[in-house]
Amino acid sequence: MPPEPDVKQPLLEVKGLVKHFHVGGGILGSPGGTVRAIDGIDFTIRRGETLGLVGESGCGKTTTGRCILRLEQPTGGRIVFEGRDITALGEVELRSVRRRMQVIFQDPYSSLNPRMSIGEILAEPLQVHGIVKDKAKRADRVRELLEQVGLLPRHAERYPHQLSGGQRQRVGIARALAMEPSLIICDEPVSALDVSIQAQIINLLEDLQARYHLTYLFIAHDLSVVRHISDRVAVMYLGKMVELADRQALYENPLHPYTRALLSAVPIPDPRMEARRERMVLRGEVPSPLNPPTGCVFHPRCPVAVGRCSAEIPPLREIKPGHWAACHLA
């Protein structure tokens, strides 16, 4: 059992994170450009909490996860993990950091080597990082990990294609757990799963968090799932953070029009309620991050935008204690 963590201390601090991708021009000579995947975001995750990160595809939420994991080199800003600035660490130093910071992917199938048995997949990091050096003890540890994620010891002999989607995601979780991390970045961990299985995995993640005092960054597009699992929720739009608040505050009293639109778009499995509900259907599509709008990036689709919105970038302000929003009108 790991020691009881100090809850007040932030485990991860992200300050002014920027990630730009340069894209080359096409063959026909269209000019290249810079994709502003993340355009200056700040947030912290406290020990033991779950921060939900929501937004539509292309908003930068997955890139944020990859930057924290240092799978991408940030263009700017700082990432402080367990009190250490990891923004510029070299490969060797990163190795120890990576043990403490694990990831669970959306598609467990493509992240598992099809030629390795589940037992081998789980034993490999234990061996490579020298966590469990003895072979027999490693097998014990693999069994233990399988049990922790609700699989049976006999699953160790199976290969990824012999498992169902839910079981594969359990293996993905076990692999992350094997390193005894403090932070797990869950990148859309349930969106590829069937509805009836999603709940199993969410429950499992919650159980594990309680048992091992894990901290989660939970990246997802499904607002109902995020509401269920997160303590605080951050909403991203086009590389910017538009709102950040406690779960309850955000869902009951969203301050940003984009958050409101998102919430209203979520269908509710109750026809009567759906019939009564006010729908706020957004116009248009998410603009290209190659060429983001001026001012507030949301203004072209915003139902309440005023003149100022197209001219001036709204900063992320703390409107109420602990409730931040980037909107001139909030």
Added chain:
Amino acid sequence: MAFYILKRLLAMIPTMLGVAVLIFLLLRVVPGDAVEARYLGEGGQYQSQELMQMERKKLGLDQPLWKQFVTWMAGLARLDFGLSMWTGAPISEEIELRFALSLQLAIMASTLATLLAIPLGILAAIKQDTWIDYAVRVFSIAGLAMPSFWLGILMILSMLIFFKWLPPMVFTPLWVNPWENLAQLIWPALAVGYRYSAVGTRMMRSSMLEVLREDYIRTARAKGLWLKLILSRHAVKNAILPVLTIISLEFAFLLGGLVVTEQVFNLNGLGMLFVEAIARRDYTLTQALVMLVATFFLIVNFVVDIAYAWLDPRIRYR
């Protein structure tokens, strides 16, 4: 577009420079030089050191390596490949005719390969696991299993035995006498083209099968399109890209790589010249040939990229 082409062409320079340095050094690692190869060649008769030194001086082989390299590079920059160390003739003259033959043969063989591979591959894919598919498979595996020079020998022998006829032995450029020219080159083109079609056929088949499983083919069927239209409009253009790559690279390879086939058909092509140049330690000629083939590879690659863009709009606009 012009900018892109310019950029790509400029990007070739460092590659070519690398190739140049590499081949320059590699050649000089091999023991012996053109003078030794010439005067200790046939019977090991000894020639006086004086004569050998004189010859070396004539060829510039007495110069330090870096000077030889600089001289060569300076020539290249003016597109002057220099003189062959073996014959003393300008290299452009040595290569010219052989290049015409090799280029024509490569074009003919690649064309034949393409003409065989694409319809056969499509046929095998749409008749997957039927006897037609198996027949195509046997045909193409036979092509792979038989080296083209061996097929060439078979062809020559059968022509000799059954028709008492042999293709012309001397290359006539196409524009001089097309009939003579084709009478000589069609056979090696068939032998080589058949062999290279095999890879293309397999590739076309699997690529086609892959495309036929794509969602947009299902969409096309759901629209009520019939098979021929689906194949011609929706599938072939998508499936052809990998085949195009393979055949194009084969084309560049064919240009300088058909040593044995050239021997069998007595073709005066670049392949034999290449081998002889190496054996004779004809540095200048070998270097020029390597540069030529490397340039061709780069150009073919470039053309393939352009063709990709033409066939696949996703690349064009990216």
Added chain:
Amino acid sequence: MVLDCPPLMPTLLEVQELKTTFTTAAGLVRAVDGVSWEVNEGETVALVGESGCGKSVSALSIMRLVAPPTGRIESGRILYKGRDLLALTEPEMQRVRGREIAMVFQEPMTSLNPVLTIGRQLTEGLEIHMHMDPPAARVRAIELLGMVGIPDPERRLAQYPHQFSGGMRQRMMIAMALACNPSLILADEPTTALDVTIQAQILELMQSLSRKLGVAMLIITHNLGVVARYADRVNVMYAGRIIERASAEELYANPRHPYTLGLLRSVPRLDEPRRARLDPIEGQPPDLTRLPQGCSFTPRCAFKVRRCDEQAPELAAAGPGGHVSACWESTRLTKQDAA
């Protein structure tokens, strides 16, 4: 209640005892195992279930697009306007596809041919089914793109799918489906690949167009929320069979099958207070090559009785408005039971 009345519109499509199988290395997969359902003219019907339950295969079977040689329609009848589609010749069937019944697929990314222009893909159906000449087809194509809300349609015709966003592509798919004025659109997970805000746009669009043009729709989805708002009637599928059918309102109010109930309970809902824990359906979906003798849901069922293992229940009346359920205990279930 209105829904107690018999349907006012005549039946458009009637699927009877359809069985579709796939031969795989693991054995024979009974993807669709004797299902019957119908769609009336102008109606929107939903087919709900998890992946592998047979809902997509049902739609492909109607179009006769189940890929041979592995896939095979074993038996059953598919009556469209009284004609059995399974008895048609392939050329006759080609005249049905796209003209009478059109399809909208799940993945707008991969379901459009990347190397053909939007215009080409939109007009080809018009040319073959409506015998339009290219200029006429082009005019119609522009009209269609405008109808599905794609701005600047004339310019868009010359573009390629990759130049369209996901939502735009799905609009294009819908335009393609609508091109030849079909009577029925089969929409296979039409919004699954899209972002929430775009999902809403597309669903609204489909609903309004189907109402305006009087097109019947079959929406295939795994998302109960999607169906709630847009479907008139809902069929719930599990392991190749329909296990419950009712009007949308009735189904959500009074689910009469433990699986339907489980699905509704297992998703977190924004309209309800946050629960401490979710109530998942335990276990895994069944292996379709080795279905149990009795009810396929038994191994995961919280309400199972002895009989469930022995005999598979048939659909039986379970509520008003044609509400049927295939569960021995259906009458015993109420929504509150599971809580």
Added chain:
Amino acid sequence: MRQFRSLFALLAIAGLALPATVQSQQPRYGGELVFPVPSEPPSYDGHREETFGLIHPFAPFYNTLLRVDPNDPSGTKPVPSLAESWTVSKDGLTYTFKLHKGVKFHDGSDMTSRDVKASYDKIIFPPPGVGSTRKGQYAVVQAVEAPDASTVVFKLKWASASFLAGLASPWNFIYKADILAKEPNWYEKNIMGTGPFTFIEHVKGSHVVGKKFAGYWDKGKPYLEGFRAIFMRDSAAQVAAVRGERAHIQFRSFTSKDRDNLKAALGDKITVQESDWDCILMVGVNHKKKPFDDKRVRRALTLALDRHAGSKALSQIAIVKAVAGVQVPGTPFATPPAELNKLAGYGTDINKSRAEAKRLLKEAGVPEGFSFTFSNRGIPMPYEPLGVWMIDQWRQIGLNVKHNVIESRAYFPFIRKGEAEVHMDFQCGYIVEPDLDMYKFLSTSRNPANYGYYEDPVLDQLYDKQSRATNLEERKAAIRAFEKRLLDEEAHYLMTLQWNRIIPHSSKVKGWTITPSHYLNNTLDTVWLTE
């Protein structure tokens, strides 16, 4: 007389009609002779090049001062060519040649003694920057003089038995003096001679075309309208060309198998001429490497070879045949078989030889199973079969030999380093002449191309003796003594088997006689086609 006998023997082998009908046939004019050439020369200069690839296509453009009798199958008899007659001074030091009158170059100018002098001066006394590869063979020449337009005089430093043969060398094309004066290397890239054919074109890697020279001095010749030499590396392609009747003849050689195939396919349309070939592979033994400094060991190596059995077996699969000493069998200076068989390793009782070999090895203190490396050249025919054969022969006297095959072009540079223990060496003459054939074996100090690395003054003296002998019998005796010392007593070098030249050609080709050298008899002035 012996020469005639062997000519008849050849005619019989070739399946030709009786000599009577040969005589009855009148040469026919016209036609183009087509022949494949397996090798292409780097330049056109006969004074510089060493490959038959130059002789076959380019010799018809030139004449030499003397030539080897084109009708003599021994290939040893110098006869007039540009020189119509000559006298030799009593002391053998002055040779005076009278030139034919009315000889014209292809550019129409007259050929005079100036041109002969200029050509020989280029060969023997090349100016700086001019390559002459056979300069050393004319060390005997003091000076070349041209006292009048039709007289050429060679002054020698000492009497030489082989001098006339040297002037019949097929390489020594007579060039035009004016051209040489302007540009000594002109003939490397250009062609202009007095030969029976004029140069039309040479397409690199492809072919050479020549056309009858109307102004040829030897009236009535040539018979051919022209010729076409086609460069063809692959022997299968050459055979196919003859078989497909696209080519008449290949002047180098085919294998016995090719001969049989051609004969079987074309029957009477093919005429076969065969001869021993003045080429031989021999084994160099490095005297600087122990234990090969011991002549007993070297003798054991040659004693181990069963040459007579080897001749029977290897002639089936390789281009070798006759058991030979230092001269091609059947030529004037060759040792008769009965006497040759007395040399070590030439005996008919192989068991006796091998016993002797083992005894010698024991005596020399070479242990049973002694190992050494045999370096061989990476040419399949006939190097490889001969190498394999010898290694097997040596194994039978208890030697364990490693076969080290080296790429063809890298081979002699490697051998010249002097590191090889035992290696394959090669020699091929353009004319059968003891001076040329035996020069190879002189002490390394005299001939650096002797890769046995030995000094043997006795042997050198025997060479000089035969070279300067004025009397035929005296020369023969000296050659015999040289051969015995080289191959038997000292066993400096081991001879393998003489190559065998096989020319199956179209029966349409007449007027061409095989000789032991594939460098000879390619002027094509006497050749004609029946149709």
